[in-house]
Amino acid sequence: MTKKAKALVLFSGGLDSMLSALILKERGVKVTPMCFFSHFFKCDKAHLFAKDAGFKLRKEDFSKEHLKIVKNPCFGRGSGMNPCIDCHLLMLKKAGQIMRKEEYDFVVTGEVLGQRPFSQNRRALELIEKRAGLKGMIVRPLSLRVLPETIPEKKGLIQREWFYDIKGRSRKPQLALARRFKIKNIPTPAGGCILTxxxxxxxxxxxxxxxxxxxxxxxxxxxxxxxxxxxxxxxxxxxxxxxxxxxxxxxxxxxxxxxxxxxxxxxxxxxxxxxxxxxxxxxxxxxxxxxxxxxxxxxxxxxxxxxxxxx
Ligand code: SF4
Known part of the structure; x- marks a missing residue:
């Protein structure tokens, strides 16, 4: 690595984003975990888990923009009023703006290929990346080895062998990683979004x-x-x-x-x-x-x- 890379991690407080941040930190990447909050979800859980893992959490208020997509989503809703695809896209767009403004090298998510058949299949990941204006700039540490090469890899900021090839819905590989990182309080998958x-x-x-x-x-x-x-x-x-x-x-x-x-x-x-x-x-x-x-x-x-x- 020629310079210490700077990564902005979308940190929900779930296990996958926590592991993603730790994998990068272990390799010497300067990691900033960031959590969005709105009228419908807060950063409390993310704050606790970030603290546990030794990170200082950055909190971003996107209530106004989030309210707009809750009223009028482009990609429909989940089982409740939750406009998950629009919400995820909005988070990535905002993260991209911060990345460019504050000179981060890339954006990181805890997404796992195939974990959610509808929103985390190969096509959906590519589409969302393109729409967020972050083509090639999103690093997904848990699945990176089964995804196309990213720009930070091409630039030599990160290396493919640091990462994992996790696919699908099983949580076993993540739990094994949690043991390796000695995570005592494993976050439950349930999120704190009241829209669900x-x-x-x-x-x-x-x-x-x-x-x-x-x-x-x-x-x-x-x-x-x-x-x-x-x-x-x-x-x-x-x-x-x-x-x-x-x-x-x-x-x-x-x-x-x-x-x-x-x-x-x-x-x-x-x-x-x-x-x-x-x-x-x-x-x-x-x-x-x-x-x-x-x-x-x-x-x-x-x-x-x-x-x-x-x-
Ligand atoms: S569950 Fe709530 S916070 Fe999570 S992506 Fe969906 S709308 Fe956004």
């Missing part, structure tokens, strides 16, 4: 049908509590004290927040999704608050919480 969660996906689908231009604040609101779409409103009923506090933090100007006065019951937040009178908004919120309250007195008093002055 059926309950959340259904909520998001309903929101999208009613409000095509929903925003990040709407997404945050439907993440917890009991969620209802009634008349022209999005209504969230808290299920416990911590959700009550959360709702207060998530409220925006124009939202209605109701709380029971002197009887046990939930905090309720009502947000308009279409033009409608405030009286209707209050009626809808009160009805749900009373449905989920206990020991309701004959003349219940319900408070409308004013919007905090400091906001």
């Amino acid at each position: 969660d059926p309950v959340f996906s259904q909520r998001l689908k309903e929101l999208f049908e009613l409000k095509k231009n929903f925003n990040g604040s709407d997404v945050e609101l439907i993440k917890s509590g009991r969620v209802f779409f009634k008349n022209n409103f999005l209504i969230v009923v808290a299920r416990n004290e911590s959700e009550c506090k959360e709702l207060l933090k998530k409220r925006k100007r124009g939202d209605l927040v109701l709380e029971p006065h002197s009887f046990p019951g939930p905090t309720v937040l009502v947000r308009r999704i279409k033009k409608s009178p405030r009286s209707e908004m209050i009626d809808c919120g009160i009805k749900l608050l009373l449905d989920y309250a206990k020991n309701v007195p004959e003349d219940p008093v319900i408070e409308i919480l004013p919007f905090p002055k400091s906001c």
Whole structure:
């Protein structure tokens, strides 16, 4: 190796990306693991595993761009609202921009040929590489020896024999590698993306049908509590004290927040999704608050919480 290569690794916190980073690090490549986050997934798991493996994780917020593809994916969705091909492509495009701007030599992913028959076959990998503007610039350490030669190999920055020829869905080769690298906490394959969660996906689908231009604040609101779409409103009923506090933090100007006065019951937040009178908004919120309250007195008093002055 003539110079110390610099690699930008898409690091999800899964075992495959972790191994990919370690394989390169072992060969003296300067590795920067990078994790994207949006309204739908965070870097918490990646942060923990990066720390375990001795890496400092770089976190990139791509919430705005990601929200756009969630609303309007070019390549369809998975079983929920997850636009996985568009999402992966977006991550690679962004990684490519960072690579060029900050003079990294190549981008690394933990992809394994044939692990996902639809998105990780030879054709799909080539297509996505081309569309991301990274032809020949993506290094996949786990499968590199069964894939075409990359530009960093041609330049002598990395050598083919450092890498592996893993193919298919079996996890055995990766587990063997994890033992070799003495990884104690092996990350589970399940990701933390709520777009694959059926309950959340259904909520998001309903929101999208009613409000095509929903925003990040709407997404945050439907993440917890009991969620209802009634008349022209999005209504969230808290299920416990911590959700009550959360709702207060998530409220925006124009939202209605109701709380029971002197009887046990939930905090309720009502947000308009279409033009409608405030009286209707209050009626809808009160009805749900009373449905989920206990020991309701004959003349219940319900408070409308004013919007905090400091906001
Ligand atoms: S599961 Fe979520 S984070 Fe993962 S590729 Fe699909 S949309 Fe993106």
